[in-house]
Amino acid sequence: MIHFDNVTKVYPSQNRPALQHVNVAVEKGEFVFLVGPSGSGKSTFLRLVLKEERPSQGHVHVAGKDLSRLNNWKVPHLRRRIGCVFQDFRLLPNKNVFENVAFALEVIGKPRRFIGKVVPEVIDLVGLEGKAHRMPDELSGGEQQRVAIARAFVNRPMILLADEPTGNIDPATSIGIMKVLDRINRTGTTVVMATHDAAIVDAFRKRVVELEDGRVVRDQSRGVYGQAY
Amino acid sequence: MRVQFVLQEIWIGLRRNLTMSISLVITVAIAMALFGTGLLINKQVSNSTNYWYDKIEVSIFMCTKTSSNTSCNKADATQEQKNTIKSDLEKLPQVSAVEYESKDAAFARFKDQFSSTPGMVQSTKAGDIPDSFRVRLKNPEEYKSVSSAMLGRPGVDQVVNEQEILKKFFRILNGLQWAALLIAGIQVIAAVLIVGNTIRLSAFNRRRETGIMRLVGSSNMYIQLPFILEGAIAGLVGGILAAFLLVLSKIFLIDRLQGSLQFASQLSWSSVVGIIIFSVCVGVLLCALASFLTLRRYLKI
Structure with a gap:
């Protein structure tokens, strides 16, 4: 589903590469934790998948397509x-x-009837039954993140990228968020989650890819956050 | 769905920076009104030029007691001199018609022309206005040979070519036209810059929305269209205001000029409407284009 083929990314204003010779393959339906300290290249990894950035070297394949050969007008x-x-x-x-x-559906031109049917389903899926008419500032952080997940999932994507989704949320609420992500993963959606929340990584025992200074230093199925901990 | 969504976004954009939108509309209105006025004057000048070239006359004024020309010797031209001039004029090959205007007829016409300034009429007596021959030429360009043949002959005071007078008048109109177009050009530059700024502000105000649109895979057109239409609508409103200003300038500037300067041909309303449509289209396209170019810089896709 996501293939990084010897990818190096150097941002123009920096000498040190954000990613160096990264080779990672994520298959369909997998759940992958991307761990590592700040500045290790986790966000760059996710931005490359979205084609928000281009690799300086190497190729990124998403859903069987080489992103460097993807026309700009096809990026949406x-x-x-x-x-x-x-x-x-x-x-x-x-x-x-x-x-x-x-x-999220309006701006890609989906018909109103479809939106009326699909949106309540997803709101229920993320556990926000009965809160459809609340404003964001009336919700807790955990509930707001559930709305964000519903928005990300409403168009039934093949891949869900999560960049520190529990970063602003207390540990107890984070478990609930992780259950929602796990439920989405079970529908067959590939999930890649960047995090430095060790407790969550250790609790879920999914595949762990660890980055350090832009290099993959560990790729382990059913891993924990770090061996030292 | 699509249409409603786009319209809603435009409305939000225009409302969120209302003051900027108003200044944009005013600038566009003034720029387009001046642009249109320039075109109106241009049209009037070319219409009038054609009209006058058909009617151009050379006037040969005869001596009077009051004329300052020394060859007149402070005396009226004699009937004999007038007859000679008339027959000689008729013999010239360049001349198509000769008409004699007596002192009484000239005075009557003078009184008529200056009826709005009675002081001038009162201080003038019948006989002060010289009698003249009005000569119609086959080709208006040949006036020089006629004037050189007539100047200095006994009884002739001066030869006046109306073309020269008209040229001066058209020069003034041309100046007006260029002044209007120049100011319009400066205003257009200001309008383009204000469009750019307004759209930039608008894009900045809605960076959350556009950021999400980008992430969920909205097409570029879908993201940019509300902004471009926002500029185009401001251009359209400005253009409609400019249309009112143009109608006013037709009534108060062109028609009044026509009254006081005796324009021969009236500028028709249909050509005014044509110019209005043209300036509104220019305004809308200009604003849409300026928005588009701004977005390319400030809205990363």
């Missing part, structure tokens, strides 16, 4: 098949839960 279609969740939720403060989730 790639992104429709990838859902994204961030640490800071990125909800629209002037729209309620339903409207926030529906926004």
Whole structure:
């Protein structure tokens, strides 16, 4: 599903590469934790999958397509098949839960009837039954992140990328968020989650890819956050 | 769905930076009104030029007691001199028609022309206005040979070519036209910059929305269209205001000029409407283009 083939990324303003000779293959339906300290290249990895950045060297394949050969005008279609969740939720403060989730479908031109059917289903899936008409500032951090996950998942993407989704949330609530991500993973969606939340990684025992200074230093199925811990 | 969504986004954009939108509309209105006025004057000048070239006359003024020309010797031209001039004029090959205007007829016409300034009429007596021959030429360009043949002959005071007078007048109109177009050009530059700024602000205000749109795979057109239409709508509103200003300038500038300067041909409303449509289209396209170019810089896809 995601193949990094000897990928190196150097940002123009920096001498040190953000990623160096990274080879990673994530298969369909996998759940992968991307761990490592800040600045180790986790976010760069996710941005390369979205084609927000181009690799300086090497190739990134997503869903069997080489992104360096993907025309710019086709990038939106790639992104429709990838859902994204961030640490800071990125909800629209002037729209309620339903409207926030529906926004993702409106802006890709889905018909109103389809939106009316699909959005409540996803709101239920992430565990926000009965809260469709709340505004974001009336929700807790965990609930806001659930809205963000619903928005990322509403178009049934093949891949869900999560960049420190539990970073702003207390540990107890994080477990709930992880259960939602796990439920999404069980529908067959590939999930890649960047995190430095050791407790969660250790509790879930999924595949762990560890980055350090832009290099893959560990790739372990059913791993823990770090051997030293 | 699509249409409603786009319209909603445009409305949000225009409302969020209302003051900027208003200044944009005003600038566009002024720029387009000046642009249109320039075109109106241009049209009027070319219409009038054609009209006047058909009617151009050379006037040969005869001596009077009051004329300052020394060859007149402070005396009226005699009937004999007038007859000679008339027959000689008719013999010239360049001349198509000769008409004599007596002192009484000239005075009557003078009174009529200056009826709005009675002081001028009162201080003038019948006989002060010289009698003249009005000569219509076959080709207006040949006036020089006629004037050189007539100047200095006994009884002739001066030869006036109306073309020269008209040329001066058209020069003034041309100046007006260029001034209007120059100011319009400066205003257009200002309008383009303001469009750019407005759209940049608008894109900045909605960076959350556009960021999410980008992430969930909205097409570029879908992201940019509300902004481009926002610029185009401001251009359209400005253009409609400019249309009102143009109608006013037709009534108060062109028609008044026509009254006081005796323009021969009236500028028709249909050509005014044509110019209005043209300037509105220019305004809308200009604003849309300026928005588009701004977005390319400030809205990363």
